[in-house]
Amino acid sequence: MDSKQISSSEELNTNVESKKRKLVVPGEVIVSGDDYLPGEGARRDGKDVVAGRFGLAEELGRVVKVLAITGAFIPKRGNVVIGRVVDITFSGWLIDIDYAGSGFLPLDESPRFVSKSDMDQFLAIGDIVVAKIWAVKSKGIDLSLQGGKGLGKLEGGFVFRVPPARVPRVIGREGSMVAMIKEKTGCTVTVGQNGWVWLKGPTVDAEIKARKVIEFVADNVQLEGLTEKAEEMLG
Amino acid sequence: MSSMAISNQTIESFKKMFSEGKRFDGRSLTDSRELKIEYNVSNKAEGSARVKLGKTEVVAGIKLQVGAPYPDSPNKGNLMVSGDLLPIASPRVEMGPPQFTAIEIPRLVDRAIRESSMIHLDKLVITPGEKVWTVIIDIYPINDDGNLIDAATIAATAALHNAKLPALDENGKIDYHAPSTGKLPLREGIAPITVSFFKLGNSIIIDPTREEEEACDVRVSWGVSIWNGKHVINSCQKSGAEIFSASELEHMMKILPNKFNELSEKLKSYL
Numbered sequence: 055m056d057s058k059q060i061s062s063s064e065e066l067n068t069n070v071e072s073k074k075r076k077l078v079v080p081g082e083v084i085v086s087g088d089d090y091l092p093g094e095g096a097r098r099d100g101k102d103v104v105a106g107r108f109g110l111a112e113e114l115g116r117v118v119k120v121l122a123i124t125g126a127f128i129p130k131r132g133n134v135v136i137g138r139v140v141d142i143t144f145s146g147w148l149i150d151i152d153y154a155g156s157g158f159l160p161l162d163e164s165p166r167f168v169s170k171s172d173m174d175q176f177l178a179i180g181d182i183v184v185a186k187i188w189a190v191k192s193k194g195i196d197l198s199l200q201g202g203k204g205l206g207k208l209e210g211g212f213v214f215r216v217p218p219a220r221v222p223r224v225i226g227r228e229g230s231m232v233a234m235i236k237e238k239t240g241c242t243v244t245v246g247q248n249g250w251v252w253l254k255g256p257t258v259d260a261e262i263k264a265r266k267v268i269e270f271v272a273d274n275v276q277l278e279g280l281t282e283k284a285e286e287m288l289g
Numbered sequence: 290m291s292s293m294a295i296s297n298q299t300i301e302s303f304k305k306m307f308s309e310g311k312r313f314d315g316r317s318l319t320d321s322r323e324l325k326i327e328y329n330v331s332n333k334a335e336g337s338a339r340v341k342l343g344k345t346e347v348v349a350g351i352k353l354q355v356g357a358p359y360p361d362s363p364n365k366g367n368l369m370v371s372g373d374l375l376p377i378a379s380p381r382v383e384m385g386p387p388q389f390t391a392i393e394i395p396r397l398v399d400r401a402i403r404e405s406s407m408i409h410l411d412k413l414v415i416t417p418g419e420k421v422w423t424v425i426i427d428i429y430p431i432n433d434d435g436n437l438i439d440a441a442t443i444a445a446t447a448a449l450h451n452a453k454l455p456a457l458d459e460n461g462k463i464d465y466h467a468p469s470t471g472k473l474p475l476r477e478g479i480a481p482i483t484v485s486f487f488k489l490g491n492s493i494i495i496d497p498t499r500e501e502e503e504a505c506d507v508r509v510s511w512g513v514s515i516w517n518g519k520h521v522i523n524s525c526q527k528s529g530a531e532i533f534s535a536s537e538l539e540h541m542m543k544i545l546p547n548k549f550n551e552l553s554e555k556l557k558s559y560l
Contacts, residue, residue, distance in 0.1 A: 138296045150294075180297040211303035214500070252298075258306050262313055 061198050075112050075121075077276050078105040082119050093119030109219075110276060123275050127218035127248040128151055129195050133187045134202065136213060136246035139177050144170065149185065149197060152215070152248045159185060159197040163207060182208045182252060184244055204244065209243070211254030212267060216272035219248035223266055223275045229273060231281060238288040239264040263288070295503045300489070303504040305494035312496070319544055321496040323551065324443070326559040328451045333406070334427075336473070337450025339455045340444040342496065344434035351473070352425040355415065355463060366413025370399035372428030372441065379433035380501075390437075395428055397438050397483065397526055398445050401512030402426070404523035405481035406448065409474035420461060421453070424473070435502040438510050442483040443556060449473060449495035450480070450560050471472075480556055481514040481523060484548050486541050488529075493537060495548065498542040507531035513549045518545045 078084055083102045092098050105111060109122040128150070129135070137149035137157055149157035151247040155241050159177075161168060168176045179184060184205050185197035201206045214226055225232050225245055232243050241255035241264040251268055255261040267287050271280060297552045310318055322343030324473070331337040334350035341494075358365060375420035382388070402408070426448065428441050456467035458514035487494050487505040496506060506531030511522050522545075 138294070178297070179295070180300075182296045182298055208298060210298060210301070212299040213296050214299075233529075258309050261302075262306075262311065264317070265313060276542050 060163065064100030075110040075276075077109075078107055078120060080105055080110045084111045085113065085119075089116060091117050093117040101210070107134060111225070121222070122161070122219045124217060125219045127151075129153055129190050131187055132188060133247040134139070134205070135187060135197075135248040136182060136184050136208070136244065136250035136252055137248075138213075139181045139183065140180050142173050142177075147173070147183075147184060151195065151197075151246075152218075152250065153195065155194045155247045157185070157187075157195040159183070163197070163199045165199055177207055182213055182250075184208060184225065184246065208244070208252050208254075211252055212261070213250050213252050213270075216249050216251055216268065218247065220272045220275050221247055221249055221284050223280070224251070224271050233286065234281065234285060235267055236286075237255055239267075240276075241248050243268070258263065262288055295500060297312070299500070300504045303501065303531060304490040304492070307489055311495075312501070316496075318492060318494045321548070324552065324555045325444070326447050326546050326556065328447070328559075334335060334448075335455060336448045336450075337470075338444050338447035338451055339431075340440050341514070342436060342440040342443070343435055343498065344432060344452070346431040346433055346441045347437065347440040347444040348429045349448040349537045350427045350429070350439065350449050352427065353452070353455060353463075354423045354425065355420055355457070355461065356423045358414070358421040363412075363418040364414055365410040366408070368399070368403055368408060368410065368426070369421040369423060369443070370402070370426045370428065371393040372398070372430070374430055374433070374437075378430040381433075382553060384423075393526075393528070394430075394441050395426075397510055397524070398426065398523035399443050399510070400526075401442050401514075402449070404512065405479055405516075405521075407446070407475055407481055407514065409476060410501060412474035415457070415461065424449075424452075425434055430509060433499060435497045435499040436485060438474065439483050439485050441494065442481065444514070446480050446482065446558065446560065454463035459500060470524045479514050479516070480553055480560075481512055482549055482552050482556070483510050483512050483524075485510040486531065486543055486544075488537070489536070490552070491541060504530075507533065509533060511545060512543060513542075515549075520549060 082105045090103050092103045097106050103118045105120050107120050109120040109121045111120050135151045137151040139147050140150045141148035145277045146160040151157040186202050188198040189196040239260045244252040267284050325341040327339040329349050330339045335353045339348045343460045353530035372395035373387050376382050421533050430437050452473040453469040454471050454476045456470045458464040486509050487497050489505045509527040512524035
């Protein structure tokens with residue numbers, strides 16, 4: 055999967071020079087003064103801009119925002135997610151994407167013709183699939199396998215989870231972190247916006263190493279120079 | 290609706306890893322995670338212990354009550370083990386009536402401890418046939434990262450060693466203000482431990498993490514203690530649809546005494 059494609063929608067990609075990030079808790083004053091504007095995860099309280107979430111505070115020019123580092127996955131249209139098939143209905147597959155509502159992948163979305171009588175030939179219960187969120191509705195989430203590279207069933211490898219809020223850091227700026235892990239370990243890595251990570255490597259050792267580094271990155275999002283530390287771990 | 294079940298691909302991956310003798314956390318197939326025990330975590334209980342096995346965490350508390358003996362054992366104290374899986378322990382558990390695993394854990398701990406005769410139940414009699422001590426072991430899983438049964442037994446054993454008998458007043462009621470009269474009567478040198486073996490494909494593993502446990506097909510738990518200098522199996526429980534072959538059981542019996550010794554050394558260092 056092209057990791058650049060996933061990260062292009064991420065907020066980490068910004069051309070404005072940002073100051074050093076600071077770890078804040080809800081209610082903590084980030085900056086004072088009328089010059090600043092509260093952005094996502096921040097709010098104004100009198101003269102101060104205070105944090106509304108637990109995360110990393112960032113000043114981008116006049117805008118102050120908090121990048122959350124905890125919290126559940128909130129699906130948005132266009133997100134690429136990894137899910138697990140939990141049920142097969144007459145018109146499509148029910149996919150668990152680690153959200154309160156279930157994802158639905160209609161039969162029409164399969165890239166080739168699939169007969170209604172043997173839908174489990176294409177996706178069986180327990181299989182993992184990369185899909186794009188087509189629509190977020192009150193009754194559920196519609197998934198699609200069209201309009202993107204790398205969408206479809208994943209063969210081999212394994213899936214593990216990282217906190218969804220830390221996915222941007224795992225991917226890195228313009229996919230740099232994932233690209234580095236791929237290059238150094240020779241593994242294929244797909245990171246879904248819902249925090250599921252699929253990994254497949256040439257050897258078991260490479261897979262173990264790559265997973266260790268990804269979990270290290272996800273556990274230490276607040277560290278400075280995380281890319282260098284991850285590179286050190288990869289040796 | 291997050292079912293959080295494991296995917297087919299991940300199970301296949303684990304099979305391949307185990308057949309090469311490797312695990313994600315760098316342990317070998319029969320290595321246990323680091324065991325840590327902390328005492329007196331509850332100031333209301335007569336004895337308590339918190340056990341950490343890697344990220345798995347279990348708190349056990351001992352409560353002693355005065356009650357009537359069971360009709361079939363008038364000259365013995367009572368032993369009760371209770372416990373539940375709470376939503377705090379795992380995202381896989383919801384509030385509501387206890388699930389199968391939540392019923393299984395206290396029952397397995399009960400059998401491992403009762404059959405090892407670790408507690409001198411005959412010494413818990415206050416008035417024969419009328420009044421005896423009731424030992425209640427409460428098990429609270431705090432974090433479920435696999436292998437809860439083994440952690441729960443260690444926690445219960447540790448908490449029993451930590452337990453004190455409260456004093457009784459002249460009416461035969463427990464006087465919590467008086468200094469305690471002594472320790473719970475335990476037999477010397479008996480500290481039961483459960484060792485669970487899990488099987489995936491053709492590999493046998495010990496002390497799995499949550500995801501490894503979910504990938505495995507079948508489990509067998511052995512309640513082990515030492516009696517007259519020999520290792521004894523006091524209880525045994527198998528669950529899962531797969532089978533164990535005779536050679537696999539022999540393989541387990543080779544590992545079991547060493548594993549028991551290793552874990553009880555660690556447990557003793559905390560006693």
